[in-house]
Amino acid sequence: MFSFKHRLPDDFFKGACDIHCHLLPGVDDGFATAEKSLHALEVLEKRGVSKMILTPHFMKDYPDNDRNSITAKFETFKAEAAKVSKIELRLAAEYMLDARFMEHFKQGFLFLDKDNTHVLCETSYMMYEHGITEMIYEIMLEGLQPVIAHPERYEYANNANYARWKDKNYKFQLNLLSLAGVYGEAAEAKAHYLLKEGFYNYIGSDMHGLGNFERFLPELKLKTKEIDQLSHMLENNKKLFG
Ligand SMILES: [Fe+2]
Numbered sequence: 001m002f003s004f005k006h007r008l009p010d011d012f013f014k015g016a017c018d019i020h021c022h023l024l025p026g027v028d029d030g031f032a033t034a035e036k037s038l039h040a041l042e043v044l045e046k047r048g049v050s051k052m053i054l055t056p057h058f059m060k061d062y063p064d065n066d067r068n069s070i071t072a073k074f075e076t077f078k079a080e081a082a083k084v085s086k087i088e089l090r091l092a093a094e095y096m097l098d099a100r101f102m103e104h105f106k107q108g109f110l111f112l113d114k115d116n117t118h119v120l121c122e123t124s125y126m127m128y129e130h131g132i133t134e135m136i137y138e139i140m141l142e143g144l145q146p147v148i149a150h151p152e153r154y155e156y157a158n159n160a161n162y163a164r165w166k167d168k169n170y171k172f173q174l175n176l177l178s179l180a181g182v183y184g185e186a187a188e189a190k191a192h193y194l195l196k197e198g199f200y201n202y203i204g205s206d207m208h209g210l211g212n213f214e215r216f217l218p219e220l221k222l223k224t225k226e227i228d229q230l231s232h233m234l235e236n237n238k239k240l241f242g
Contacts, residue, residue, distance in 0.1 A: 005221035012227075014048035017237040019112055020055050020094065020120060020149060020173060020204025024077055027065060028057040030208045034080055040210050041085040051088045051241050053112055055120055055204075058104050059096030067107050090241065094120045094149055097132045105139055112147060114242035120173065122149040128156045136170065150175040150206060151199075152190040153183050162199060171201040174233065179226075180216040195226055202240065203233040 022030020023037050031037040044052070054074060058065050074091040081089060093110040095101055101121075112118040119139060123132055136146050148170050151162060165172075175183070178191035194200055207213055222230070 003223055005223055006227065007218070007221055008227060008230075011048060012231070013044070015238070016049050016234050017051035017053070017241045018044075018049060018205050018207070019053045019092075019202055019237050019240055020175070021052060021207040022054075022056060023052060023207065024054045024056045024070070024074055024091070027070060027073060028062050030056065034077060036209070037077065038081060038084050040207070041081055041087055043210060043214075045085050045087050049087060051090070051238070053090045053092050053241065055092050055094040055112075057096065058093045058100070060098050060100055061096075063100075065093075067104075067110060070110070088241075092120060094122055097121055097123050097129070097135055101135050102138070109144070113240045117143065118145045118147050118171070118240060120149050121146050123154055125153055125155055128161075133168075136168070140169075145169075145171060147171045147173050147202060149173050149204070150178065150183075150187075152178045152187045152194055155186065157190075159193070162194060162197075166199055172199050173202040173204050174200045174230075175206045176203055176230070177205070177212055177216050177220070179222060180220040182212050182216050192226075195229055198229075200229070200233055202236050203230055204237075 022028055023040060025031045025034045025037045031040065056065055056070055070093065071091060078089050091110055092112045095104055095109065109119050112120055123129065139146065148165060151157060151172050153175065172194065174191060178187045181188040205213065
């Protein structure tokens, strides 16, 4: 059946909360300078965004990123940001399920939510690494809730993997621009599939800079039902922020 697709409505981001972004400057492959991050805040505020959870990478590739150093950098940035924007900021992290994951767990995670239960986790894009399921199991035993960042981007993951993760009660976070093909055709197709299956709980930009957002967002066209689903996920985001 012929199905119309539409651009996101102008007020789509009104009051929105982004739960995944690399806006904290100079700490990973995200925004390189505070000036660029502050400019992004101004642009996003004009779009209507009102809350952002900053989620720098905690992984082997960034050994200097730990709870103390990142928290100090966040407090400095937050003070600067308050001078140019009313967007409320919170610090969390995106934890790679690698050899350092359990170390971060012992030191205390930076959580997505105010109740300190939701942990944003990612895996390698290329291959399934041994021990992922066991690490997630351990944190769930402690009452924590894994939120899988951009499941659509994992090349090794197939529909059976996704169904198993849902059975285990993992929550899923969509990268908005996966739907625009920013990460390739396979990720775009998987994003539409997971959306159709109703597997996503949350939505994030995973913004590393403003470039993709400004280039791809105006071109993004979705079915009305998909836009409604994204709006529902934005509501879930807000509840997470509290
Ligand atoms: Fe990310």
